[in-house]
Amino acid sequence: MKIAVCVKQVLSREATIRVNDQGTWVRDADAQFEINEPDQYALEEALRLKEQHGGEVIAVSAGPARVTQVLREALARGADRAIHVGDDALVEGDAFVVAAALAEAIRPEGVDLILTGLQSDDQGFGQVGVVMAERLGMPHATIIMDVSLADGQVRVKRELEGGWFQWVTLPLPTLLTIQSGINQLRYATLKGIMAAKKKEIRAVRAEGRASEQRIARLYVPEKSKQTRVLEGSAAEIAKELVQALREARVI
Amino acid sequence: MILVIAEHGRGEVNRATWEVVAAAQQTGEPVKVVVVGHDCRGVASELATASVDEVLLVEDAALATYTADGYTAAIAAVVQAEAATLVLVAHTYQARDFVPKLAARLDRPLVADCVGLRRQDNAWRFVRPMFQAKLAADVLVDGPAPHFVSLQLGSFRADQVQRGASAVPVRPVAVSIDSAAIRQRPEEPFKEAKQAVDLTQADCIVSIGRGIKGPEHVVLAQQLADALSAELAASRPICDAGWLPMDRQIGSSGQTVAPKLYLALGISGAIQHVVGMKGSRMIVAINKDPEAPIFELADYAIAADLFDVVPAIIAELNSQS
Ligand SMILES: Cc1cc2nc3c(=O)[nH]c(=O)nc-3n(C[C@H](O)[C@H](O)[C@H](O)COP(=O)(O)OP(=O)(O)OC[C@H]3O[C@@H](n4cnc5c(N)ncnc54)[C@H](O)[C@@H]3O)c2cc1C
Numbered sequence: 276m277k278i279a280v281c282v283k284q285v286l287s288r289e290a291t292i293r294v295n296d297q298g299t300w301v302r303d304a305d306a307q308f309e310i311n312e313p314d315q316y317a318l319e320e321a322l323r324l325k326e327q328h329g330g331e332v333i334a335v336s337a338g339p340a341r342v343t344q345v346l347r348e349a350l351a352r353g354a355d356r357a358i359h360v361g362d363d364a365l366v367e368g369d370a371f372v373v374a375a376a377l378a379e380a381i382r383p384e385g386v387d388l389i390l391t392g393l394q395s396d397d398q399g400f401g402q403v404g405v406v407m408a409e410r411l412g413m414p415h416a417t418i419i420m421d422v423s424l425a426d427g428q429v430r431v432k433r434e435l436e437g438g439w440f441q442w443v444t445l446p447l448p449t450l451l452t453i454q455s456g457i458n459q460l461r462y463a464t465l466k467g468i469m470a471a472k473k474k475e476i477r478a479v480r481a482e483g484r485a486s487e488q489r490i491a492r493l494y495v496p497e498k499s500k501q502t503r504v505l506e507g508s509a510a511e512i513a514k515e516l517v518q519a520l521r522e523a524r525v526i
Numbered sequence: 527m528i529l530v531i532a533e534h535g536r537g538e539v540n541r542a543t544w545e546v547v548a549a550a551q552q553t554g555e556p557v558k559v560v561v562v563g564h565d566c567r568g569v570a571s572e573l574a575t576a577s578v579d580e581v582l583l584v585e586d587a588a589l590a591t592y593t594a595d596g597y598t599a600a601i602a603a604v605v606q607a608e609a610a611t612l613v614l615v616a617h618t619y620q621a622r623d624f625v626p627k628l629a630a631r632l633d634r635p636l637v638a639d640c641v642g643l644r645r646q647d648n649a650w651r652f653v654r655p656m657f658q659a660k661l662a663a664d665v666l667v668d669g670p671a672p673h674f675v676s677l678q679l680g681s682f683r684a685d686q687v688q689r690g691a692s693a694v695p696v697r698p699v700a701v702s703i704d705s706a707a708i709r710q711r712p713e714e715p716f717k718e719a720k721q722a723v724d725l726t727q728a729d730c731i732v733s734i735g736r737g738i739k740g741p742e743h744v745v746l747a748q749q750l751a752d753a754l755s756a757e758l759a760a761s762r763p764i765c766d767a768g769w770l771p772m773d774r775q776i777g778s779s780g781q782t783v784a785p786k787l788y789l790a791l792g793i794s795g796a797i798q799h800v801v802g803m804k805g806s807r808m809i810v811a812i813n814k815d816p817e818a819p820i821f822e823l824a825d826y827a828i829a830a831d832l833f834d835v836v837p838a839i840i841a842e843l844n845s846q847s
Binding site for chain 1: 594595618623624626627631635636637638651654655658659662663664666667668709710711712713714715716717718721729730754755762765766778779780781787808810817821822823824826827828829830834837838839841842846
């Protein structure tokens with residue numbers, strides 16, 4: 276079982292988000308980064324499938340040189356090797372640009388399974404995995420909460436809206452987009468971190484495709500609702516809130 | 527012309543599809559709606575009550591249950607035959623599953639999860655959230671039409687759909703679907719074991735998010751809930767981590783509630799959470815980030831550390847009772 280798992284480097288959840296002077300992207304020059312959350316679950320699922328069925332896990336990330344940090348992290352958690360698809364333009368690229376870059380890097384590997392997170396916390400396209408599948412001629416399923424492999428097929432549990440689920444069976448090779456919460460994440464051990472230093476991160480160039488989507492303006496959304504801001508000491512806030520709840524007869 | 531892709535289930539038009547029809551009508555462009563499935567003429571007739579140009583109906587036994595491969599093949603044929611400038615669809619789970627594939631098949635861009643669209647300087651501008659709704663972007667699209675656009679649930683109002691004086695024509699469109707080429711084999715949808723708690727009946731809900739930091743602090747939220755006679759609920763990451771059971775999750779993949787009071791503790795306000803609670807009568811948000819998106823829908827905003835404020839609120843409630 277040869278599994279490619281795509282991991283995106285995104286701003287850390289704790290980072291304060293500020294628009295750049297041009298109003299087209301965020302200031303990320305000295306920001307903290309981490310692996311996009313659903314991609315962490317995709318990586319974990321890949322590692323678990325390898326533990327059950329044997330094989331190899333290849334972590335793939337597209338972006339500037341800094342994304343090798345998340346590849347190191349993936350190697351430390353247990354991926355066998357990594358591919359870095361390098362191009363600075365990939366940070367702001369649209370979903371098709373990123374999908375093309377990743378797909379062409381993975382194509383020569385001839386993998387059985389490609390896992391991605393279902394969407395990224397920054398751009399939130401939710402498209403890259405599905406577009407890759409189409410490009411590679413593979414079937415796909417999205418928002419997956421369970422994966423089991425048997426007899427050259429994969430049976431997956433698709434999350435639907437409002438607490439509904441559905442099992443779907445697909446032939447291999449296939450692409451799955453993984454939902455957060457599918458498993459419990461493991462974190463890198465010291466041993467893993469040491470081992471990662473010896474693992475390969477192969478650099479490949481991205482296919483030069485131009486984005487068709489451009490951000491004309493990036494901004495903090497306007498508020499539409501009338502909001503009362505409660506300020507002061509904790510005790511003052513508490514007093515004011517409890518009074519407001521009583522006046523509105525919600526308590 | 528704007529082409530709307532309809533979604534339906536159990537013989538009914540998805541509410542989100544009506545929102546998209548309303549959005550399409552509001553552009554002032556001619557609108558057509560396409561319905562894909564099997565034995566779904568009733569759905570097409572229902573959509574034909576809207577003031578649109580026509581409803582296209584694609585029926586095939588291979589389309590009886592939704593599959594990404596089947597829907598992509600069927601709708602790709604329709605989009606190629608119709609000269610649409612935009613193809614609009616609701617950003618549902620089903621759309622997430624096949625519309626990127628459809629767009630890729632036709633090599634046309636998809637602007638996903640938009641909350642608005644307008645014409646400006648002879649071009650469409652699409653508004654979409656980024657960075658988990660902390661920012662919004664105006665997006666421009668290059669290249670030949672059609673451009674695919676998915677609209678976030680709730681960003682347009684279904685009750686603003688314009689109805690026609692009489693039903694518009696339903697035009698059957700023949701497409702040939704090779705059922706052997708459909709690679710997904712879906713089973714019947716199901717719900718996990720019966721839900722033990724029904725939060726939809728609760729008058730007051732205290733809901734916790736990742737700001738609660740660890741399972742050891744859930745008791746603090748429980749104390750607040752007790753003081754308010756409220757139910758305890760949570761955002762998805764809390765349930766994923768097992769700090770509260772799944773049946774207390776609020777949002778698109780959990781329960782949808784509309785209590786008198788929804789008190790959000792350390793919840794950022796991602797859209798998938800918001801759709802499950804925005805109908806609440808009064809929303810109080812406590813979040814240490816003054817720019818957290820949850821404050822956009824709060825009636826009362828408390829930009830503070832929940833670990834300072836919550837004990838004070840509990841003390842205040844208990845001192846008065
Ligand atoms: C297809 C899909 C379905 C989904 N379904 C759901 C769903 O049904 N329900 C759901 O909730 N989510 C759902 N999600 C996930 C959703 O997108 C968000 O990731 C999630 O809601 C975030 O949860 P949160 O607000 O608790 O965490 P975060 O976004 O991490 O926010 C934590 C907040 O806590 C604040 N905070 C931290 N410390 C403190 C403190 N000491 N005091 C006060 N505030 C503090 C921070 O400022 C931050 O705003 C879904 C996502 C997808 C893609």
